Amino acid sequence: MVSIGAAVKEPGSTRKNKTGSWRTFKPILDKETCIKCENCIMFCPEGCINKDYDIDYDYCKGCGICAEECPVKAIKMERE
Amino acid sequence: MVLKVMSANQAIAEAVKLANPNVIPVYPITPQTTISEYLAKFVADGDISAEYIRVESEHSAISAALGASGTGVRVFTATSSQGLALMHEIIFAAAGLRAPIVMADANRALSAPLSIWNDQQDSISERDSGWMQVYAENGQEALDSILIAYRVSEDHSVLLPSMVCIDGFILTHTVDPVDVPGKGDVDKFLPPYKPDHAYLDPKRPMSIGTFTDPNYYMEARHDMELALVGAKDVIAKANAEFAEIFGRTYDFIEKYRSDDADTIIVAMGSICSTIKDVVDEHRDNGEKVGLVRVRVFRPFPTKEIYEAIKGASNIGVLDKNISFSVGGVLHNEINAKMDVKANGFIVGLGGRDIKPTHISEIIEKTKNTTKTTQWIGLNKEEL
Amino acid sequence: MEIPEKEFLAPGHRACAGCGATIGVRLALKMLGENTVAISATGCLEVITTPYPETSWEIPWMHVAFENAAAVASGVESALKSQGKTDTTVVVFGGDGGTADIGLQALSGAMERGHNLIYICYDNEAYMNTGIQRSGSTPYGASTTTSPHGKESFGEDRPKKNMPMIMAAHGIPYIATASISYPEDFMKKVKKASEIEGPAYIHLQQPCTTGWGYSPEKTIELGRLAVETGSWILYEIEEGEFKVTYRPLQRRAVKEYLNAQKRFKHLTELEKDRIQSHVDAVCIELKV
Numbered sequence: 107m108v109s110i111g112a113a114v115k116e117p118g119s120t121r122k123n124k125t126g127s128w129r130t131f132k133p134i135l136d137k138e139t140c141i142k143c144e145n146c147i148m149f150c151p152e153g154c155i156n157k158d159y160d161i162d163y164d165y166c167k168g169c170g171i172c173a174e175e176c177p178v179k180a181i182k183m184e185r186e
Numbered sequence: 187m188v189l190k191v192m193s194a195n196q197a198i199a200e201a202v203k204l205a206n207p208n209v210i211p212v213y214p215i216t217p218q219t220t221i222s223e224y225l226a227k228f229v230a231d232g233d234i235s236a237e238y239i240r241v242e243s244e245h246s247a248i249s250a251a252l253g254a255s256g257t258g259v260r261v262f263t264a265t266s267s268q269g270l271a272l273m274h275e276i277i278f279a280a281a282g283l284r285a286p287i288v289m290a291d292a293n294r295a296l297s298a299p300l301s302i303w304n305d306q307q308d309s310i311s312e313r314d315s316g317w318m319q320v321y322a323e324n325g326q327e328a329l330d331s332i333l334i335a336y337r338v339s340e341d342h343s344v345l346l347p348s349m350v351c352i353d354g355f356i357l358t359h360t361v362d363p364v365d366v367p368g369k370g371d372v373d374k375f376l377p378p379y380k381p382d383h384a385y386l387d388p389k390r391p392m393s394i395g396t397f398t399d400p401n402y403y404m405e406a407r408h409d410m411e412l413a414l415v416g417a418k419d420v421i422a423k424a425n426a427e428f429a430e431i432f433g434r435t436y437d438f439i440e441k442y443r444s445d446d447a448d449t450i451i452v453a454m455g456s457i458c459s460t461i462k463d464v465v466d467e468h469r470d471n472g473e474k475v476g477l478v479r480v481r482v483f484r485p486f487p488t489k490e491i492y493e494a495i496k497g498a499s500n501i502g503v504l505d506k507n508i509s510f511s512v513g514g515v516l517h518n519e520i521n522a523k524m525d526v527k528a529n530g531f532i533v534g535l536g537g538r539d540i541k542p543t544h545i546s547e548i549i550e551k552t553k554n555t556t557k558t559t560q561w562i563g564l565n566k567e568e569l
Numbered sequence: 570m571e572i573p574e575k576e577f578l579a580p581g582h583r584a585c586a587g588c589g590a591t592i593g594v595r596l597a598l599k600m601l602g603e604n605t606v607a608i609s610a611t612g613c614l615e616v617i618t619t620p621y622p623e624t625s626w627e628i629p630w631m632h633v634a635f636e637n638a639a640a641v642a643s644g645v646e647s648a649l650k651s652q653g654k655t656d657t658t659v660v661v662f663g664g665d666g667g668t669a670d671i672g673l674q675a676l677s678g679a680m681e682r683g684h685n686l687i688y689i690c691y692d693n694e695a696y697m698n699t700g701i702q703r704s705g706s707t708p709y710g711a712s713t714t715t716s717p718h719g720k721e722s723f724g725e726d727r728p729k730k731n732m733p734m735i736m737a738a739h740g741i742p743y744i745a746t747a748s749i750s751y752p753e754d755f756m757k758k759v760k761k762a763s764e765i766e767g768p769a770y771i772h773l774q775q776p777c778t779t780g781w782g783y784s785p786e787k788t789i790e791l792g793r794l795a796v797e798t799g800s801w802i803l804y805e806i807e808e809g810e811f812k813v814t815y816r817p818l819q820r821r822a823v824k825e826y827l828n829a830q831k832r833f834k835h836l837t838e839l840e841k842d843r844i845q846s847h848v849d850a851v852c853i854e855l856k857v
Contacts, residue, residue: 108409111283111406112282113392114393117626118579119623120579120582122623123620124581148572148752151589151595169586174790208648211644237648237650237651246678249633249640249644250640252641253631253633253640254644256631257652261648279633283633386606388604391629393630393631394630396619402622
């Protein structure tokens, strides 16, 4: 039932745990305003903003770092 | 066969050379130190190609051994007494992570008061860790036990670490004739270690040492119990193949003139050589006395010991350890697991000499069954 | 600077929203790539990333205990070497407790022996995993659950242990300080550490929303304030050569940093001035 030594052989398997359900505030990114500075991509603790600036809401916990660090205020935090 | 005269520490180093581990992290401690030294010299001379890590403590020795084993290679380390106690936390982790590490322990008393001399308190205190434990009687058995230990530990149905215990000074620093097997025979007996349960390889990323909640921990521990109990079959098979290739036969226990004995002494390690002499003397006098030497202490050979001692009317169990207020550990385990009434004797703590007269005294004392643990060889008569 | 796109720490981990540790690990792993083995000390990072039967790690990862990560890594590095796998990078992530306190001996041994590995201390300045207890890396004046402020106490009464300089005393080829709020500086240092033969140590300051007491969106801002006020200085020591890698144009008042966190809220103006004087002295010495 438990793998020998409780080793996990499926890399990246925490993806099964959708932490998006933790969220109270949701970041909405306006691609028109975005200047593609990569700040939000780099500073996301979940690594859930891709190179096309799409936010993966399955995992976004709504911490708001992306909105806070956006130099052009292209990301707004909205209550879920 | 060419016999070479050497200490058990050297015999163990020779066994390690033959087993050819990839990594050897060791830290010196009396009376294990010469194992570290022999292995360092083998590496310095190019006799073995292992990475030798001069760690800064025993805690790091076992930690580095576990890390190395985690990459899927064979490792060896050795320690004694305080060093084993310092390893304690990682001893449990190594078994839990199912790392087939083989370690030699030069049995020595635990502080305080400080003592560098022999008893078996150090390894006995690790009995609940999930490691297999073998107690050798002499240098030859120490060498052979290392090879068998790798074979059993690395078996995919076992995957638990092994401790080969040798009595400090009595074996580690005295010499005996030892047959060092040929590399070809050892390679036949001991295939290379190829794990598939857990190993660190970027081509197949795994996470080892994860965090379990109450849904999983108990199953993981139960699996360890099954593996340790199941190891008995693997040990039996390994012993049989060892005998076939090398001509030396080992079992869970060794029976010495015990088959028809009225009085049986049960003990572990080097003291059994003394006991054998005393048994012979008593036999010469027409007394039916015998010895059962417990070689494999974990997994505990309940059936084998019971079959060997159940016919005797007087049983005395010798322990070079003490579980305070309860008595010797081997004695208590025998009485707990078997339908026998064995007497318990504490002997040889901190290097206290065990003389043949003490063994005769014990043989005499087994005639009266008592639940009281008796200390033999105290300067002042107590209890 | 071209930032590799690939992520090696999967989402779904159990970190607090706004966690600074996972930001640091993500950025470091981007630079190290897939041919890397990671070792973790017990702590927040280990617990949040490997809740059995799941793991966030996309690369091989191992954890054994709290105080022995550097020793485990020593064994891993030696074992890889024995198999000729010298191109695989070994990186260790230890928190400040696992590094500066309980793991110091194992770390010292590993560094002194010269193993080819990178040790990254993710420093959130207290034992956060067990609920914000004081570590040797807790700064002067911080209130923690074991150095609480009160009628007779202004909080932690000892200055932060200078881990990078302890590492420097080992004579290892590369030591750096870094902050998650200066990702390019940090990532360049990780790259450099991976290219150097021998041990490298990076001390990464990483604000913690829970332990420091600020709103989760401020994690990067807090790290920035630490550096811009001179409270945390970014430097590297390469082959014994000390170099400050970032100098604020104009140092901001330390109060801005202190006042943004609950852990310093209790300090009097006098105590804040004392901290400012200490920061000034260090900054003058280092020309920051």
